[in-house]
Amino acid sequence: MHIAEGVLNWPVLAGGAAITAVLTGVGLKRLDDDRLPLAGMMAALFFVASLIHVPVGVGSVHLVLNGLCGIMLGWAAYPVILVSLLLQALLFGFGGLTSLGVNAVVMGLPALLCGLLFAPPAGLQPRAALMRGGLAGAVAIAGGVLLMTLALYLSGGRAFMPLMTGVLVAHLPVAVIEALVTGIVLSTLIRMRPALLAAQA
Amino acid sequence: MNLPQPDLMRRFDPRCRVAAAGLLSLWVIAGPSLSALAVALLMLLGTVSYSGVHALRRLGAMNVFMLLAVCTLPFSVSGAPAAQFGSWSASHEGLEQAVRMLLSGNVLLLTMTAFVTAIEPITLGHALLHLRVPKRLIRVFLFALRYIDVLDQVRLRRFRAMKLRGFVPRADLHTVRTTGYALCLLIADAVDRAHRISLAMKCRGWRGEFPVLLHFSAGRIDAAGILLLLLVLGLLQVWSAS
Numbered sequence: 199m200h201i202a203e204g205v206l207n208w209p210v211l212a213g214g215a216a217i218t219a220v221l222t223g224v225g226l227k228r229l230d231d232d233r234l235p236l237a238g239m240m241a242a243l244f245f246v247a248s249l250i251h252v253p254v255g256v257g258s259v260h261l262v263l264n265g266l267c268g269i270m271l272g273w274a275a276y277p278v279i280l281v282s283l284l285l286q287a288l289l290f291g292f293g294g295l296t297s298l299g300v301n302a303v304v305m306g307l308p309a310l311l312c313g314l315l316f317a318p319p320a321g322l323q324p325r326a327a328l329m330r331g332g333l334a335g336a337v338a339i340a341g342g343v344l345l346m347t348l349a350l351y352l353s354g355g356r357a358f359m360p361l362m363t364g365v366l367v368a369h370l371p372v373a374v375i376e377a378l379v380t381g382i383v384l385s386t387l388i389r390m391r392p393a394l395l396a397a398q399a
Numbered sequence: 400m401n402l403p404q405p406d407l408m409r410r411f412d413p414r415c416r417v418a419a420a421g422l423l424s425l426w427v428i429a430g431p432s433l434s435a436l437a438v439a440l441l442m443l444l445g446t447v448s449y450s451g452v453h454a455l456r457r458l459g460a461m462n463v464f465m466l467l468a469v470c471t472l473p474f475s476v477s478g479a480p481a482a483q484f485g486s487w488s489a490s491h492e493g494l495e496q497a498v499r500m501l502l503s504g505n506v507l508l509l510t511m512t513a514f515v516t517a518i519e520p521i522t523l524g525h526a527l528l529h530l531r532v533p534k535r536l537i538r539v540f541l542f543a544l545r546y547i548d549v550l551d552q553v554r555l556r557r558f559r560a561m562k563l564r565g566f567v568p569r570a571d572l573h574t575v576r577t578t579g580y581a582l583c584l585l586i587a588d589a590v591d592r593a594h595r596i597s598l599a600m601k602c603r604g605w606r607g608e609f610p611v612l613l614h615f616s617a618g619r620i621d622a623a624g625i626l627l628l629l630l631v632l633g634l635l636q637v638w639s640a641s
Contacts, residue, residue, distance in 0.1 A: 202461050202464045202465065202504055203461065203503070203504045203507035203508050203511075204427070204465075204499075204500050204501070204502070204503035204504025204505070204506070204507050205468065205500055205504065207428075208428045208429065208430070211428060222533070222536065223533070226533055226535045226536060229535060229539075231606070231607025232597060232607075234535065234538050234539060234542065234607065235542055235593045235594075235596045235597045235600065236590065236593040236594075236597070237539045237542070238538065238539045238540075238541070238542020238543045238545070238546065238593070239542065239543070239546050239550075239589045239590070239592060239593035239596075240589065240593075241539055241540070241542070241543035242542070242543040242544075242545075242546040242547045242549075242550050242589070243550055243585065243586065243589045245543065245547055246547060246550045246551050246554050246585070247582065247585070249551070249554065250554070250578060250581075250582070251568075252568065252570075252574060252575060252578055253568050253569060253570045253574065254570050255570060261578075261582070263582075270586075277535070277536055277539055278539065280536070281536065281539050281540045281543050282543070284540065285520075285540075285543060285544070285547065287511065288515070288516060288520060288523070289520075290457070290460075291457030291458075291460065291461070291508060291511070291512065291516070292460070294424075294507050294508055294510075294511045295420060295421070295424050295507070295510070295511055295515070296424045296427075296428055296507055354496075356475070357472060357475045357476040357477075357493070357496070358475070359475055360467070360471035360472075360474075360475055361467065361468055361471065364467050375575065378572070378575045378579070379575060379578060379579045379582065381579075382575065382576055382579030382580070382583075383579050383582050383583050383586070386579060386580060386583045387583055387586065387587075390583060390587065391587055391590075394586065394587065394590055
């Protein structure tokens with residue numbers, strides 16, 4: 199779920215960077231010092247989760263988990279995702295400096311949305327949590343793809359049509375896997391460790 | 400996971416290297432001429448090959464995406480036809496846009512590789528602190544950096560254990576469910592670990608602040624480096640405009 203370097207034009211890149219600066223600021227403000235180690239650990243976790251591949255047909259997709267990140271961390275999800283992306287850019291060369299802001303918007307905004315919409319209330323049944331998590335996983339990826347195509351459209355207009363179609367098609371299996379995994383994780387966590395999901399602020 | 404420090408770049412102050420990468424990136428985004436971009440690409444390739452960072456694999460991953468763009472853009476951008484393939488015509492404007500995308504993408508990635516990647520990540524964290532990136536963000540970054548390896552070991556251990564019990568990943572619901580369970584354990588482990596770290600750090604007097612251990616001093620060589628970069632960019636820009 200990265201937009202490569204050199205694809206977008208400067209107004210879109212600048213816009214993405216500005217949105218990221220503001221949302222990171224808000225996220226950091228709402229992250230108290232006690233939860234700093236947790237936030238760092240979560241950034242590491244989302245980095246590591248992206249190394250987990252699930253086979254689909256002939257290929258495989260890796261987990262993104264931005265929806266789960268939003269549910270678990272609330273506003274703090276944004277800086278955590280930004281750090282995760284920065285680490286991916288540094289260690290793997292996925293994305294880069296200029297597209298960091300836009301890529302953070304692509305994954306972070308849907309995460310925040312999921313945190314608002316799908317954070318489980320106390321005493322939620324595992325079956326309901328499965329549905330909730332599934333929706334969150336699907337919405338997080340769909341939202342990301344939507345933002346990605348929007349960024350491409352704003353940069354290149356109709357000329358980027360084939361690219362946008364490519365992005366949409368490539369992310370269909372991702373959305374399905376993500377919905378299933380997020381649903382299972384949420385319902386299992388509700389049974390296993392409900393306190394983990396109440397940590398959001 | 401740390402890349403070897405190249406000799407050439409190591410002599411420069413990390414802050415200056417981050418600033419140089421920013422400067423160069425801005426120049427690329429501003430849209431110089433294609434020939435100027437090509438020259439910049441060659442110069443960067445020279446720098447990177449001298450610095451010994453394995454850049455080719457990184458470039459490969461990005462250029463797979465670029466391939467799609469380069470193959471479709473000439474046909475999807477309307478303009479004066481340059482070539483005809485059956486009923487498909489490739490436009491001059493589309494070709495130019497495709498080449499620009501290819502060149503600037505690679506220049507930006509090489510900029511990152513040449514100037515920033517070779518900085519040891521912890522040093523980079525300190526350099527960013529000195530460049531006034533918010534402290535809390537850097538703390539999250541440093542914590543993440545420290546625990547990526549730890550969590551990855553946990554992940555590998557879990558998946559090894561699953562393999563020993565006969566788990567073979569397939570494209571089915573069982574695989575998805577098992578992956579979900581493994582992930583839950585990973586999350587629980589990470590959160591517990593974070594809690595223990597937080598307690599242990601409080602015992603050692605943590606008040607939410609890391610002392611900044613690394614300080615840098617920019618010297619003549621850094622000033623010379625930045626000046627050289629500005630000079631090269633200036634010349635390329637003049638050449639672009641003419």
